[in-house]
Amino acid sequence: xxxxxxxxxxxxxxxxxxxxxxxxxxxxxxxxxxxxxxxxxxxxxxxxxxxxxxxxxxxxxxxxxxxxxxxxxxxxxxxxxxxxxxxxxxxxxxxxxxxxxxxxxxxxxxxxxxxxxxxxxxxxxxxxxxxxxxxxxxxxxxxxxxxxxxxxxxxxxxxxxxxxxxxxxxxxxxxxxxxxxxxxxxxxxxxxxxxxxxxxxxxxxxxxxxxxxxxxxxxxxxxxxxxxxxxxxxxxxxxxxxxxxxxxxxxxxxxxxxxxxxxxxxxxxxxxxxxxxxxxxxxxxxxxxxxxxxxxxxxxxxxxxxxxxxxxxxxxxxxxxxxxxxxxxxxxxxxxxxxxxxxxxxxxxxxxxxxxxxxxxxxxxxxxxxxxxxxxxxxxxxxxxxxxxxxxxxxxxxxxxxxxxxxxxxxxxxxxxxxxxxxxxxxxxxxxxxxxxxxxxxxxxxxxxxxxxxxxxxxxxxxxxxxxxxxxxxxxxxxxxxxxxxxxxxxxxxxxxxxxxxxxxxxxxxxxxxxxxxxxxxxxxxxxxxxxxxxxxxxxxxxxxxxxxxxxxxxxxxxxxx
RNA sequence: UGGGGCGUCGCCAAGCGGCAAGGCACCAGGUUUUGAUCCUGGCAUUCAGAGGUUCGAAUCCUCUCGCCCCAGCCA
Numbered sequence: 081x082x083x084x085x086x087x088x089x090x091x092x093x094x095x096x097x098x099x100x101x102x103x104x105x106x107x108x109x110x111x112x113x114x115x116x117x118x119x120x121x122x123x124x125x126x127x128x129x130x131x132x133x134x135x136x137x138x139x140x141x142x143x144x145x146x147x148x149x150x151x152x153x154x155x156x157x158x159x160x161x162x163x164x165x166x167x168x169x170x171x172x173x174x175x176x177x178x179x180x181x182x183x184x185x186x187x188x189x190x191x192x193x194x195x196x197x198x199x200x201x202x203x204x205x206x207x208x209x210x211x212x213x214x215x216x217x218x219x220x221x222x223x224x225x226x227x228x229x230x231x232x233x234x235x236x237x238x239x240x241x242x243x244x245x246x247x248x249x250x251x252x253x254x255x256x257x258x259x260x261x262x263x264x265x266x267x268x269x270x271x272x273x274x275x276x277x278x279x280x281x282x283x284x285x286x287x288x289x290x291x292x293x294x295x296x297x298x299x300x301x302x303x304x305x306x307x308x309x310x311x312x313x314x315x316x317x318x319x320x321x322x323x324x325x326x327x328x329x330x331x332x333x334x335x336x337x338x339x340x341x342x343x344x345x346x347x348x349x350x351x352x353x354x355x356x357x358x359x360x361x362x363x364x365x366x367x368x369x370x371x372x373x374x375x376x377x378x379x380x381x382x383x384x385x386x387x388x389x390x391x392x393x394x395x396x397x398x399x400x401x402x403x404x405x406x407x408x409x410x411x412x413x414x415x416x417x418x419x420x421x422x423x424x425x426x427x428x429x430x431x432x433x434x435x436x437x438x439x440x441x442x443x444x445x446x447x448x449x450x451x452x453x454x455x456x457x458x459x460x461x462x463x464x465x466x467x468x469x470x471x472x473x474x475x476x477x478x479x480x481x482x483x484x485x486x487x488x489x490x491x492x493x494x495x496x497x498x499x500x501x502x503x504x505x506x507x508x509x510x511x512x513x514x515x516x517x518x519x520x521x522x523x524x525x526x527x528x529x530x531x532x533x534x535x536x537x538x539x540x541x542x543x544x545x546x547x548x549x550x551x552x553x554x555x556x557x558x559x560x561x562x563x564x565x566x567x568x569x570x571x572x573x574x575x576x577x578x579x580x581x582x583x584x585x586x587x588x589x590x591x592x593x594x595x596x597x598x599x600x601x602x603x604x605x606x607x608x609x610x611x612x613x614x615x616x617x618x619x620x621x622x623x624x625x626x627x628x629x630x631x632x633x634x635x636x637x638x639x640x641x642x
Numbered sequence: 643u644g645g646g647g648c649g650u651c652g653c654c655a656a657g658c659g660g661c662a663a664g665g666c667a668c669c670a671g672g673u674u675u676u677g678a679u680c681c682u683g684g685c686a687u688u689c690a691g692a693g694g695u696u697c698g699a700a701u702c703c704u705c706u707c708g709c710c711c712c713a714g715c716c717a
Contacts (some may be wrong), residue, residue, distance in 0.1 A: 092655095092656055092663090092664095117717095119717055121716090121717080154716065191658095196692080215713070215714090218713060219713075220644085221713065222644045223644085240699090255715090266645040267712080268713060269712075295714095295716085296717090314711080316647065316711070320647090323646095344647090344648085349653085355717095356716095397654080397655095397665065397666085398655095401655080402648065403648060403667075404648065407653070407666090408653045408666065408667070410666060410707065413666095417678090421679060426704035458679075468678095491677095494677095548676090609675085614676050614677080615676090623694075638676075638679090640678085641678090
């Protein structure tokens with residue numbers, strides 16, 4: 081019965097929720113209808129995730145509906161692949177739009193009829209000023225514009241001209257349809273804005289039906305009105321367009337009166353959220369496609385191993401306000417780790433293997449393999465156990481062994497020559513000797529196990545320095561691991577001088593081919609997340625992982641307080 | 643210097659005249675067969691600045707300073 085959002089947390093109502101609550105309680109709107117209106121000219125990114133969560137979330141909280149509508153008014157930049165990808169991203173994030181997918185292009189006939197309506201009322205005219213002339217006539221912020229010489233054309237002439245435009249009788253750029261508002265307005269958007277321009281393009285939805293296309297301003301508010309959208313939420317840069325949005329609603333016989341509200345878009349440091357620049361990275365092959373795990377696209381983050389839940393939690397943590405701040409990417413990473421820590425089963429993987437041979441193996445273990453039992457999650461028994469084969473030859477990470485006996489126990493909690501370390505979920509071992517290759521590198525380490533230390537503390541006097549992970553050399557499997565660093569090494573790659581490509585991290589991706597994973601992991605389904613203990617969270621690659629060629633992507637490392 | 647928007651801890655942010663929430667980050671301890679998790683504690687006498695109104699101001703008024711957006715036939 082209550083109009084209050086069904087939020088369970090104590091997050092205070094944001095200004096948009098306050099407006100909606102008021103509209104509902106005062107009976108201004110019977111039901112809340114919002115919309116997420118992407119242009120299909122690129123993939124959705126983290127900034128869109130915020131908008132999606134906001135619009136769909138508001139609809140959910142207030143028992144309303146949210147439409148997915150493609151704002152496809154510029155066929156030159158749009159295509160079907162983007163439409164498909166966007167729908168998949170929205171669904172994956174966990175949202176369901178009301179009814180069918182909508183398109184601005186569904187309403188092109190109506191828009192044209194409304195253009196004629198404006199012409200008939202003397203509120204619009206066909207203008208033959210060239211783009212550069214048009215720019216001159218528009219004036220500058222502190223200087224008013226001048227009326228176009230075509231501003232006084234008769235209704236009849238305008239009617240004839242717009243029909244010629246529609247019929248394809250003019251070249252692109254030859255003329256446009258403009259609203260007759262005020263060339264001296266202090267709001268540049270009101271200086272006779274363009275309603276229709278000529279674009280001889282095949283439209284992905286309407287084919288060759290049209291060669292004139294409505295501008296954003298002439299389309300958006302009317303789309304909202306047609307769909308009965310009550311609260312049209314967009315980002316701050318559109319605030320200057322609101323008077324124009326309202327002008328159309330007032331001057332046209334639209335079926336409803338939607339209202340536009342603006343909030344501050346998301347900015348993340350070390351990240352770019354510009355579709356144009358993201359497209360550049362793809363086109364110039366700085367990354368491998370829109371869903372490259374380094375991309376801040378929803379598809380990229382998905383492939384990186386971020387869960388939809390984590391992304392939603394992050395978006396919910398963001399303020400819906402009019403301030404334009406830059407969120408620390410650490411805040412995003414917190415929610416990624418929080419989710420993975422709780423839900424990712426633990427496993428072991430050796431990224432940089434060095435062999436270790438247990439010399440006294442036969443002395444204590446009769447079979448060639450001893451099955452160890454390890455919990456899938458240290459704090460959640462419900463996740464069950466897994467079996468780890470312990471064999472005479474194992475791999476540990478090169479970085480987990482040192483011959484330097486002077487290393488302090490506090491600084492190096494790993495295996496040191498002549499000392500003890502715990503093999504996770506298995507024995508305590510002691511490093512006895514190293515055998516080296518001709519180049520000085522370690523060929524293998526000889527070690528001995530301390531009996532009766534599985535699940536038990538070693539005898540008095542034996543103090544393992546720490547716990548390290550391992551994989552059976554004979555039973556484990558080889559895997560490819562892709563390590564990632566942030567794509568940009570600059571806090572604001574998009575700000576200041578230079579190109580975003582100047583700030584690309586040189587080695588943002590490292591492919592490791594000789595990694596060893598515990599058996600079973602190869603059979604994980606693509607997109608399954610794990611915590612490789614002591615290393616970080618990894619995900620089986622959505623496209624390239626298979627049991628015959630396991631491929632895991634680093635999602636994010638563990639917090640490291642070393 | 644036209645118009646629009648905004649300035650509260652390193653970052654995000656609540657607060658709307660009654661005496662500065664919360665999250666991230668960071669620091670210090672504790673637990674731990676992951677240098678993870680978890681737990682405990684610390685972290686703005688001050689709200690861009692200056693005046694003013696008031697018993698009382700981050701909240702009201704005035705002025706000043708700073709940042710963002712607008713001159714696409716992009717959205």
